Amino acid sequence: MGAPEETYFTPVVPMDFTYNYRVGPYITRYLDGFKDKKILGSRCPGCGLVAVPPRKYCGVCNKVMEEMVEVGQEGTLENFTVGHVTIEKGRLAPAEAPYVLGLVKLEEATSALLARVGGIAPSEVRTGMKVKAVWKDEAAGDYDDLDHFEPV
Amino acid sequence: MDINVAIVGYRMQSAPDLVTSRERLVFELTRGLFDDLGIERTDVDTTILDSNDFMDGRTISNVFIDPPAGVYMRDESKVEMDAANAVIYACMRILTGQYDTAMVVGIALTGSQASPYLYIEYTLNPTYERQVKLLNEVNAAAFQARSYIDRFGYSERLLDDIAALSLANAALNPNQARRISGITADKVAASAMYYEPLRELHCYPPTDGGCALLLASERKAKELTDKPVWIKGMGMSTETYYLGERKLYQSSSAAEAAQRAYELAGVKKPAQEIDVAEISALFAHQEPLLAEAMGLMGEGKAEQAYAAGETAIGGKLPINPSGGALGAHPVSVTGLMRVAEAARQLRGEAGDNQVKKAELAVVHGQDGVCAQQNAVLVLGI
Numbered sequence: 001m002g003a004p005e006e007t008y009f010t011p012v013v014p015m016d017f018t019y020n021y022r023v024g025p026y027i028t029r030y031l032d033g034f035k036d037k038k039i040l041g042s043r044c045p046g047c048g049l050v051a052v053p054p055r056k057y058c059g060v061c062n063k064v065m066e067e068m069v070e071v072g073q074e075g076t077l078e079n080f081t082v083g084h085v086t087i088e089k090g091r092l093a094p095a096e097a098p099y100v101l102g103l104v105k106l107e108e109a110t111s112a113l114l115a116r117v118g119g120i121a122p123s124e125v126r127t128g129m130k131v132k133a134v135w136k137d138e139a140a141g142d143y144d145d146l147d148h149f150e151p152v
Numbered sequence: 153m154d155i156n157v158a159i160v161g162y163r164m165q166s167a168p169d170l171v172t173s174r175e176r177l178v179f180e181l182t183r184g185l186f187d188d189l190g191i192e193r194t195d196v197d198t199t200i201l202d203s204n205d206f207m208d209g210r211t212i213s214n215v216f217i218d219p220p221a222g223v224y225m226r227d228e229s230k231v232e233m234d235a236a237n238a239v240i241y242a243c244m245r246i247l248t249g250q251y252d253t254a255m256v257v258g259i260a261l262t263g264s265q266a267s268p269y270l271y272i273e274y275t276l277n278p279t280y281e282r283q284v285k286l287l288n289e290v291n292a293a294a295f296q297a298r299s300y301i302d303r304f305g306y307s308e309r310l311l312d313d314i315a316a317l318s319l320a321n322a323a324l325n326p327n328q329a330r331r332i333s334g335i336t337a338d339k340v341a342a343s344a345m346y347y348e349p350l351r352e353l354h355c356y357p358p359t360d361g362g363c364a365l366l367l368a369s370e371r372k373a374k375e376l377t378d379k380p381v382w383i384k385g386m387g388m389s390t391e392t393y394y395l396g397e398r399k400l401y402q403s404s405s406a407a408e409a410a411q412r413a414y415e416l417a418g419v420k421k422p423a424q425e426i427d428v429a430e431i432s433a434l435f436a437h438q439e440p441l442l443a444e445a446m447g448l449m450g451e452g453k454a455e456q457a458y459a460a461g462e463t464a465i466g467g468k469l470p471i472n473p474s475g476g477a478l479g480a481h482p483v484s485v486t487g488l489m490r491v492a493e494a495a496r497q498l499r500g501e502a503g504d505n506q507v508k509k510a511e512l513a514v515v516h517g518q519d520g521v522c523a524q525q526n527a528v529l530v531l532g533i
Contacts, residue, residue, distance in 0.1 A: 023279040049397070053280060059392050079400070081294035082348040090270025092290070092346070101291055101347075103396055112396035114286050127302065143284050 026054045029068060034145040037135045041109050043067040052109045072107030074132040074152055079103040079112070082122040098122045104131055104149050119150030155416070157243045158373035158380035159365055159531070161189045162492040166329040166361030166480035169264035174208065177259050179220035181364040185255070186222070189366065189376050193222025196366070197251035200242045201228060202235035202258035202484055206274055207266040221257055234432065235363070236487025236517025236527040240386045242367050252372040259362035260482035263329065268358050268483045275520065277393070290355060290435075292395055292521045294347035297437040299400035301349065304452045308349045312337035313458045314436040315354050315478055321465060322475025324504035327493070329359040329480035353478070354436040361482030363489050381495045384512075385419065385530035387412025393524055406445035406516065406526040413514070414447070417530035422447040422514065426530075428497050428507045429471045430490035431516040434481055438523065439463075442516060443471055446528065470507045473497065487517020487527060498533045 026042060030053045033040040042054030046061030050069060058065055080102040086095050100122050103112035117125060118134070131149040139145040163184045170177060186192060199221060201214040210216065214230040221228075231238035235258035242254035262268040272289035273282065281287045301308060316337040322328040323335060332339075335353075343353040366376075373380040389408035392398060410422070419425050429448055433439035440454035448469055449457055457463055463471040474493035477486050494513040496502045502510075512532045519525040 019278070021279050027279055051394070051397070079295045079298055081291050081298065081350075083291060084345040085290075085347065087269045087273070087288045087290060088285075090267030090273065092269060094344075101286060103295060105396075110397075111394060114281075114284075114396065116286070127298075 024056065026056055030054055031141045031143070033070070035139050035141045037139055037145070039071050039073065039106060039133065039146070040068050041071045043069050048110065050108060050110045052106060052111055052113050069108060071109040074130060075104045075106035075109070077102045077117065077125070077127055077129040077131050077149070078105050079127060080117060080125050082125070100125050102131070102149065115146070116148035117150070118148040155243065155247065155383050156370040157246045157367055157383045158370065159383070159491070159495045160368045160373050160377040160380055161185050161366045162363065162495055163188065164327050164361070164363035164489050164492045166327060166359050166482055166489070167263065168329050168357065168359060170261070170360040171264070172360070174217060174259055174261060175220045177362045178217045178257060181362050182221045182255070182257060185364045185366055191376070193224070195253060196222065196226065196255045197253045198242070198245050199223050199226060199228040199255045199257065200231055200238045202231045202238045202256065202488065204232050204260065204271070204484055207260060207262065207271055207483065217257070217259070221255070232484070233525065234484050234487040234517035234519045234527060236432070236491060236515065236529065237388060239365065239367070239488060239491050239529060240388065240527060243383050243386065246367060246369050252369045254367045255364065256367070256488060257362070257364045258485035258488045260485050261360045262483045263358045263360035268481065271483055272521065287395070289521055290350065291347045293355070293435040293438070294350045295395070296400040296441070296522045297349055297435060300437045300441050303401035304454065306455050309337070310455055310458060311349060311354050311436045312340040314439050315340045317458065317464060318436070318439070318472055318476045318478040319353065321473055321505060322479025325475050325479065327480070327489070328475045329361065330357040330478065350435060356434045356477050356481035359480040359482050361480050361485050361489065363485050363492050365488065365492055379499045381498045381531050381533060383529060384532045385413035385415065385417030386528065387416070388525070388527045390525045393520070395521065398522070400522060401441070403442055403445040403523055403526065406442050406523060406528070409526040409528040410446040410514070413528040413530045417532070419530060423449070423469065426469060426512055426514050428473060428494065428510045428513045429469065429516070430474060430476070430494045430513065431472060432477050432486045432490055432518045433472065434477050434518070436478065439471060439476065442523065446514060446516065448514070465505060465507055473502065473505045473507050475505070487515070490515045490517060491529060491531070494531050498531060
């Protein structure tokens with residue numbers, strides 16, 4: 001279809017929505033654990049899934065995961081990608097420098113956690129590497145207290 | 153079971169920027185469809201609009217496109233997922249016996265007016281992934297791609313070969329948005345790296361697009377066209393949202409959706425019986441991954457299949473002869489375009505993209521990160 005001759009009006013209307021989300025006790029306890037540099041998961045009484053971060057419901061078993069468990073600080077890099085772009089607010093743009101994201105299966109966990117991987121050149125990263133958590137010096141109970149994972 | 157519902161007409165278009173409004177696009181598609189069939193809006197008994205409140209920035213976004221779709225004092229409702237689901241829904245409405253015709257219309261201006269990446273960002277868990285700010289659709293697909301090629305020991309070159317084939321088909325197809333002349337695997341391999349191993353040309357292009365389709369009962373279909381395309385089977389399935397709990401190298405939900413569709417259609421050996429497949433592969437690796445799940449390709453056989461040209465337009469089982477979603481991905485409309493492209497094949501209207509023997513087709517649509525939800529239809533003449 002060719003472009004129509006007349007111009008069309010593209011409204012630029014700021015749409016500023018505020019949603020409040022009550023996160024519940026699972027994420028609250030996860031972040032409380034961060035203050036002590038601990039990583040918590042929840043265990044399913046049905047299939048034994050240990051989910052990190054913890055959540056209340058197991059979709060497979062349709063059961064409540066009541067038990068909170070502390071998982072290891074070390075784990076296996078199950079998968080990774082080297083990012084050459086960033087996508088922020090819907091905009092894809094070149095990254096300042098290549099960076100590594102990984103899926104880390106922590107000891108005692110059955111799910112993999114998405115995290116930054118550092119302390120290694122991107123070209124040296126391999127799946128199956130053993131990695132460990134690197135925390136910010138001052139943990140405040142925020143998501144970014146767990147800064148990245150690096151090779152053991 | 154005989155479903156006895158047919159596709160009797162279709163209209164579609166896509167471009168990086170259609171330079172249009174939502175309303176105009178809907179009007180041109182639906183009025184065009186009515187004119188093709190020699191009908192008026194009152195001949196459409198029920199309408200399913202596929203529009204998205206988030207992408208439109210307005211709730212109940214369908215009400216604004218009712219007037220250009222000719223919906224007035226008729227029954228209409230909305231699907232916000234991939235519009236392959238809307239086709240299944242429309243078919244079910246005819247199966248109630250209350251309607252003889254059902255129109256499906258999907259539009260998305262995700263090339264020019266809304267970001268597809270933003271749309272996916274807002275599908276993520278608001279209290280976790282959106283706060284941590286690491287996950288997005290493309291890096292999730294990169295994990296899936298690595299999981300898939302590592303699982304079978306494939307070379308990353310496979311991704312270039314898959315994309316080059318899709319894009320060569322897309323270049324022949326006037327319905328596609330990304331049409332690159334003289335595309336080769338080397339040119340794909342020279343495109344910008346996004347998230348390893350995925351490069352720009354392994355990924356869908358942000359695209360505007362829309363598609364309108366009319367379904368009819370057997371009685372009405374025979375009145376409206378001498379080339380009905382029958383819906384023979386349909387199925388849907390959803391797996392877990394949580395990426396870290398999935399085996400990313402496979403799609404168990406696409407396999408289940410396909411199985412449901414094949415059962416209804418009486419398809420026992422899809423790789424032998426299906427003549428043509430239109431699969432919503434948003435990233436190159438998803439084409440063989442989903443084809444395996446849908447029983448069209450043997451596990452671990454992808455390198456062999458692409459090297460031998462088995463999936464090409466003249467191959468043993470052509471997959472995405474239209475060029476697929478690497479040619480256009482108007483978010484949510486893509487699965488509907490796959491349905492229309494399959495109908496185009498089965499009616500022998502596919503021009504340079506035409507597959508020689510096209511009597512039974514399988515079509516796939518997906519939603520969510522790494523194809524969490526899948527819808528499959530079997531179509532035949």
